[in-house]
Amino acid sequence: MASLKSHNKKEQDLSLTKNQKIVLNLLQNSSEPLKAYSILDSLKTEGLKSPLQIYRALDKLEKLGKIHKIESKNSFIACSNSNCARNTAFTICESCGNVKELKNNYLSDGVNELIKKNKMSITRYNLEFYVLCKNCKTN
Amino acid sequence: MASLKSHNKKEQDLSLTKNQKIVLNLLQNSSEPLKAYSILDSLKTEGLKSPLQIYRALDKLEKLGKIHKIESKNSFIACSNSNCARNTAFTICESCGNVKELKNNYLSDGVNELIKKNKMSITRYNLEFYVLCKNCKTN
DNA sequence: CTTGAATTGTTATATTATTACATAATGTAA
DNA sequence: TTACATTATGTAATAATATAACAATTCAAG
Structure with a gap:
């Protein structure tokens, strides 16, 4: 398992960390954009308890193009294309x-x-x- | 002058209130987008002392299309077209x-x-x- | 003039995001 | 392996952005 993971890293972004995976998963299963503090609320049960944990995961995911921020709504949405980091x-x-x-x-x-x-x-x-x-x- | 002013109200939006004029004037003379609290700082001398005074003026000006908000920067900029309220x-x-x-x-x-x-x-x-x-x- | 809508002033508070600092995990090159 | 750099974590405190609530005022329309 471990070797498979590291082998496919680039293709499947299994290199995401625990927090990043949790946040991405929540966004991918959401039907609407979510706000950082609402994500925080939802993930209290998963052990994420500070805003910074959320914001750090969001920042990274955004850079990877796996999520996008809707600026006018201060909300985040999973990318529905293939990691469009730029456009x-x-x-x-x-x-x-x-x-x-x-x-x-x-x-x-x-x-x-x-x-x-x-x-x-x-x-x-x-x-x-x-x-x-x-x-x-x-x- | 005064009569000219009131006569041209609609065309020139001289119907703006005092606060709205002050805020718009600042933005029009700025070479860059300004943030609400930086506007507040700049206008303390003009008697504007609470965030709400700024935000209310900004809201109105935005609706009129005289300024725009750059969402990704939480900043405001004077319209350089002719009051494009929509696009x-x-x-x-x-x-x-x-x-x-x-x-x-x-x-x-x-x-x-x-x-x-x-x-x-x-x-x-x-x-x-x-x-x-x-x-x-x-x- | 008077009524209703919009604007103002003010205080308090909500929401969104970052700084700072200590620690741990991970990658990488000697 | 060790050592070093990089990246991620956890936590507390605080900064930056924005709105709610309420009383008072202005001002145009009837």
């Missing part, structure tokens, strides 16, 4: 706050075009599209 | 943090195309492009 795009429902990550492939061509046309030399981008989600439209 | 786009230097608002016209066509192509029904957007600004490139 992100979300839709955010203006009514209920529901957030979805847009698939890289859907956008990247269009965004690249946009960038070229405007002669911008971009190292990274974050796009937030505000919408009315299906649920909220019908209500 | 915003910025470049943010990854090195020095320098922020510039992109002109609406530069982007809007391209963004609209992008939205159409992806069949999104967007009510509003905020685009953050991270760059290396000229200064930081050469250093």
